[in-house]
Amino acid sequence: MTDVTQEQATPVADRPVVGESFNVVGTSPGHHDFVDKVRGTLMYAADWKLPGMLFGKVVRSEMASARIVSIDVSAARELDGVVAVLTAEDVPYNAIVEHASGGLGELTVPQPVLAADRVRYVGEPVAVIAAVDQETADEAADLVHVEYEPLPGVFSPAESLAEGAPLVHEAGNVLVNWRLERGEVDKAFSEADVVVEEVYQTQHVEHAYLETEAGVGWIENDVVTLRVSTQVIEHAVEIAEILGLPANRVRVIAAYMGGGFGGKEDTTVEPYLALLVWRTRKPVQMVWSRQESIMASTKRHPFTMSYRTAAAKDGRILGMECDIIGDAGAYPCLSARVLFAGAALSTGPYKVPSLRARSRAVFTNNVPTSAFRGFGAMQVVLGYESQIDAVADALGMDRREIRDLNYVEKGDAVTSGEPITTAVAVAETREKALARLGPPNPPSGPGKVVGQGFGNSMQPYGRTIWFRDHASAWVTLQSDGTLLIRSGVTDLGAGQAASLCQIAAEILGVPLDDISVYIGDTALNPPAGGTFATRQLYMSGNAILRASRKLRDQLAPVAAALIGTEPDDLEWRAGTVSRRTGQGELTLADVARAAQDAAVDTSVLYTWRAPAGRFDPDVGQGGTFPDYTFGTHAAEVEVDVETGAVRLTKYAACHDVGRSINPMRVRGQIQGGAMQGIGYALSEECVMVDGNPTSTLFANYLIPSSMDAPDIMVDIVESGEGRGPLGARGIGEPPIGPPAAALASAIENAIGRRPTTLPFTPERVLALLDQRGGDDLSHAEEAQER
Amino acid sequence: MMRTQVRLQVNGVEHELWIRNDRTLLNALHDDVGLPDVRYGCNEGVCGTCTVLVDGAPTSACLMYAVQAEGHEITTLHGMADPTQEMHPLQKRFLEHGGAQCGFCTPGMLLTAKALAERKPDANREEIRYELVGNLCRCTGYTAIVDAIEAWMKDDHAEDESPGATGAASSAGADAVEAGA
Numbered sequence: 030m031t032d033v034t035q036e037q038a039t040p041v042a043d044r045p046v047v048g049e050s051f052n053v054v055g056t057s058p059g060h061h062d063f064v065d066k067v068r069g070t071l072m073y074a075a076d077w078k079l080p081g082m083l084f085g086k087v088v089r090s091e092m093a094s095a096r097i098v099s100i101d102v103s104a105a106r107e108l109d110g111v112v113a114v115l116t117a118e119d120v121p122y123n124a125i126v127e128h129a130s131g132g133l134g135e136l137t138v139p140q141p142v143l144a145a146d147r148v149r150y151v152g153e154p155v156a157v158i159a160a161v162d163q164e165t166a167d168e169a170a171d172l173v174h175v176e177y178e179p180l181p182g183v184f185s186p187a188e189s190l191a192e193g194a195p196l197v198h199e200a201g202n203v204l205v206n207w208r209l210e211r212g213e214v215d216k217a218f219s220e221a222d223v224v225v226e227e228v229y230q231t232q233h234v235e236h237a238y239l240e241t242e243a244g245v246g247w248i249e250n251d252v253v254t255l256r257v258s259t260q261v262i263e264h265a266v267e268i269a270e271i272l273g274l275p276a277n278r279v280r281v282i283a284a285y286m287g288g289g290f291g292g293k294e295d296t297t298v299e300p301y302l303a304l305l306v307w308r309t310r311k312p313v314q315m316v317w318s319r320q321e322s323i324m325a326s327t328k329r330h331p332f333t334m335s336y337r338t339a340a341a342k343d344g345r346i347l348g349m350e351c352d353i354i355g356d357a358g359a360y361p362c363l364s365a366r367v368l369f370a371g372a373a374l375s376t377g378p379y380k381v382p383s384l385r386a387r388s389r390a391v392f393t394n395n396v397p398t399s400a401f402r403g404f405g406a407m408q409v410v411l412g413y414e415s416q417i418d419a420v421a422d423a424l425g426m427d428r429r430e431i432r433d434l435n436y437v438e439k440g441d442a443v444t445s446g447e448p449i450t451t452a453v454a455v456a457e458t459r460e461k462a463l464a465r466l467g468p469p470n471p472p473s474g475p476g477k478v479v480g481q482g483f484g485n486s487m488q489p490y491g492r493t494i495w496f497r498d499h500a501s502a503w504v505t506l507q508s509d510g511t512l513l514i515r516s517g518v519t520d521l522g523a524g525q526a527a528s529l530c531q532i533a534a535e536i537l538g539v540p541l542d543d544i545s546v547y548i549g550d551t552a553l554n555p556p557a558g559g560t561f562a563t564r565q566l567y568m569s570g571n572a573i574l575r576a577s578r579k580l581r582d583q584l585a586p587v588a589a590a591l592i593g594t595e596p597d598d599l600e601w602r603a604g605t606v607s608r609r610t611g612q613g614e615l616t617l618a619d620v621a622r623a624a625q626d627a628a629v630d631t632s633v634l635y636t637w638r639a640p641a642g643r644f645d646p647d648v649g650q651g652g653t654f655p656d657y658t659f660g661t662h663a664a665e666v667e668v669d670v671e672t673g674a675v676r677l678t679k680y681a682a683c684h685d686v687g688r689s690i691n692p693m694r695v696r697g698q699i700q701g702g703a704m705q706g707i708g709y710a711l712s713e714e715c716v717m718v719d720g721n722p723t724s725t726l727f728a729n730y731l732i733p734s735s736m737d738a739p740d741i742m743v744d745i746v747e748s749g750e751g752r753g754p755l756g757a758r759g760i761g762e763p764p765i766g767p768p769a770a771a772l773a774s775a776i777e778n779a780i781g782r783r784p785t786t787l788p789f790t791p792e793r794v795l796a797l798l799d800q801r802g803g804d805d806l807s808h809a810e811e812a813q814e815r
Numbered sequence: 816m817m818r819t820q821v822r823l824q825v826n827g828v829e830h831e832l833w834i835r836n837d838r839t840l841l842n843a844l845h846d847d848v849g850l851p852d853v854r855y856g857c858n859e860g861v862c863g864t865c866t867v868l869v870d871g872a873p874t875s876a877c878l879m880y881a882v883q884a885e886g887h888e889i890t891t892l893h894g895m896a897d898p899t900q901e902m903h904p905l906q907k908r909f910l911e912h913g914g915a916q917c918g919f920c921t922p923g924m925l926l927t928a929k930a931l932a933e934r935k936p937d938a939n940r941e942e943i944r945y946e947l948v949g950n951l952c953r954c955t956g957y958t959a960i961v962d963a964i965e966a967w968m969k970d971d972h973a974e975d976e977s978p979g980a981t982g983a984a985s986s987a988g989a990d991a992v993e994a995g996a
Binding site: 239521693705728738 | 857952961
């Protein structure tokens with residue numbers, strides 16, 4: 030605890046950043062969004078009200094697999110206050126379009142907006158209602174009578190893959206089958222001194238953002254306008270298709286989100302709001318209840334991961350086989366891409382010269398799974414970290430030593446054969462996390478055993494490079510010296526907008542107070558491509574950096590002429606421009622007005638394009654991700670040998686973020702990601718019985734509370750090498766990867782058996798204790814007491 | 816559904832509403848009174864995003880019907896700290912420590928912390944964590960929230976009720992906060 034206090038007492042803002050010195054980058058100012066949030070004045074998606082506004086409600090399937098015989102909406106329509114009840118026949122183009130993995134071999138399966146003749150999961154929308162208030166809309170939903178004829182369903186990938194299994198979709202039950210292969214795998218295994226083999230199982234997990242899916246829609250300028258909680262305003266194009274309208278007739282505005290974590294990457298309320306608005310020509314609000322959010326929103330994929338690792342007796346890993354099966358649920362969503370990331374990251378930060386990795390996304394009659402922080406690359410961390418620990422144990426090696434021998438380095442090839450192009454500081458993050466964790470505490474009493482462990486991870490940031498990703502940013506210096514930033518970026522709460530301000534402030538010397546940032550609007554802002562895949566600092570950060578530099582270069586000759594010096598002799602700082610010596614100071618307002626007089630533009634719209642590449646799905650090699658973020662978490666647990674309960678007593682996390690643009694936000698991402706990973710490791714699971722969800726309340730879907738974990742102690746490494754602006758790496762997703770592996774290792778250290786099935790509930794830990802037997806345990810306890 | 820005329824005393828102002836008897840206090844405050852700082856999170860009294868103070872005690876507004884709130888003093892975040900006035904020192908500590916990320920849980924956290932401070936001004940870190948158990952946060956991992964509340968608990972609270980005063984909260988971090996505000 031003392032460590033924590035000292036760590037907290039050190040102002041993060043004062044930490045030196047690598048390389049050149051900065052004025053604004055590397056500090057942690059309280060931006061506009063933070064101020065609105067602590068004042069309680071931020072207008073989220075549900076905080077929008079228009080005259081005559083109606084309230085929407087989705088009617089959802091109660092069956093996991095059934096034919097729709099009939100839908101009777103007459104009673105609902107007759108209820109006082111109901112304005113519209115829409116079913117499949119009212120939808121102009123009844124398919125939510127997903128441009129899934131880029132056409133690399135996955136099935137094309139349409140997902141209806143409203144089910145027409147068949148339902149495939151519990152919670153699937155079958156009708157949508159608008160009424161004068163929410164209570165009436167809810168009441169009407171109960172009056173919609175759907176007659177179903179039950180059909181056989183499949184409720185796990187194993188059932189779905191079985192011969193003669195009922196088909197979820199006519200096209201087949203396997204959405205995609207990825208293969209990555211390199212080296213000589215069979216030779217590696219035949220020459221190995223040791224082979225370790227294990228199957229790891231993960232579970233369905235809910236994002237559980239505190240703000241449920243929400244939005245308000247209206248018609249303005251004959252354009253269907255939706256102001257919603259979304260990570261991706263670019264879905265406007267798909268919504269226009271659903272309505273049968275040209276793309277320029279739908280506008281999406283993204284409110285600052287009350288959390289997203291990938292769950293607002295697919296469309297949520299948008300198609301339903303759009304239909305109701307279009308049909309009623311009235312403003313409509315829709316807010317999903319917590320229960321429907323947990324029941325029917327997309328989930329994290331349960332992975333079944335079968336690993337085999339071959340190693341030489343000196344500790345070198347020679348080869349690996351990895352087979353991953355992911356439960357895609359009833360519709361594709363982003364499953365093809367998630368499973369690709371699983372296979373591509375299946376070796377983690379280790380050199381594996383020979384690899385055969387395969388991953389399949391399999392349809393079931395469970396709730397659809399899709400994007401969730403970590404996106405397939407986080408489930409595999411439990412697999413590759415457990416495997417390398419097992420190899421170390423089999424060879425009697427130290428777990429740090431075996432890693433030092435096998436860590437990838439800059440220039441080494443990853444699973445797809447392409448080289449890593451930036452520094453790999455994972456040994457450093459590990460040492461920092463372990464040092465921060467410190468020596469183990471003694472058990473708090475009899476019947477308790479203490480263990481420590483750590484886990485490394487490697488998480489991509491940026492989209493797979495075959496998408497030819499790009500982002501635009503638009504900066505304008507006003508005549509009074511203030512700056513406008515316009516960007517289509519959406520803000521999850523991680524400071525996506527604020528970091529753009531910070532970078533622009535650094536380059537142009539505009540004080541943060543003098544910057545206004547307008548984000549998330551398909552009509553008024555240049556596209557930034559959605560906030561997911563830890564891509565916005567990388568993409569929009571590079572765009573704003575270049576836009577700002579270009580604007581500075583455009584204005585420099587004007588300023589230099591006024592001051593009487595050369596353009597490269599200027600210092601841009603604190604709202605002024607001067608010679609580097611400090612002489613001849615002008616305000617930015619002086620420069621802006623002079624530029625206008627000289628007919629020099631005071632505005633720059635810049636589009637940054639990420640390096641692109643190709644992946645060959647037949648050969649299983651090619652270009653995959655732009656770059657990676659590495660890190661290590663270390664945990665200490667105390668296990669109650671009577672109950673199997675695991676109490677997390679200490680936790681330390683360290684990542685290499687390249688360069689920390691805003692240290693407080695970086696630390697916040699690491700702490701929050703770690704906690705979400707801790708919930709995943711210890712308590713969270715969407716339990717389903719034959720596709721019927723049984724944990725749809727916060728009372729039985731258990732995200733961590735303030736009592737469930739200790740302080741998350743953070744160290745930040747700045748290697749100075751990343752593909753983001755000024756050498757930054759993305760940090761949004763990476764911290765959710767290591768917790769499950771760190772906890773598995775700590776539990777193993779405490780009880781002598783390693784858990785392989787998530788979450789590590791008391792029941793599962795108790796089963797491991799039973800396997801191990803009483804004698805061994807009392808011995809372990811005695812050893813710890815000594 | 817029956818409707819009733821209700822007088823609600825919210826943040827020192829009386830509001831007269833004509834509402835369904837089954838309207839929750841949460842919906843009445845958010846939609847009818849127009850307070851965006853009282854938010855829907857779960858409607859089952861678990862997450863704490865709709866926390867308000869009812870006669871000073873933290874209460875989930877989703878678990879109370881608006882008609883039940885008549886005759887009680889209701890305080891929302893905007894009552895604890897008027898958005899037109901200088902920030903409350905606890906809000907400054909939240910800014911300084913990064914106690915808000917998406918911000919959705921923040922009003923509930925602030926109200927719960929304020930009620931704790933009134934009951935137990937010297938609460939330690941573990942007691943703060945215990946008190947916050949009814950306010951879920953999915954972004955911060957709680958550490959920064961506990962840091963902010965702990966720092967505020969240790970501040971000199973003489974200035975809390977007198978906006979405009981500065982004191983213990985004017986650390987380097989708070990200055991940065993002011994710049995951002």
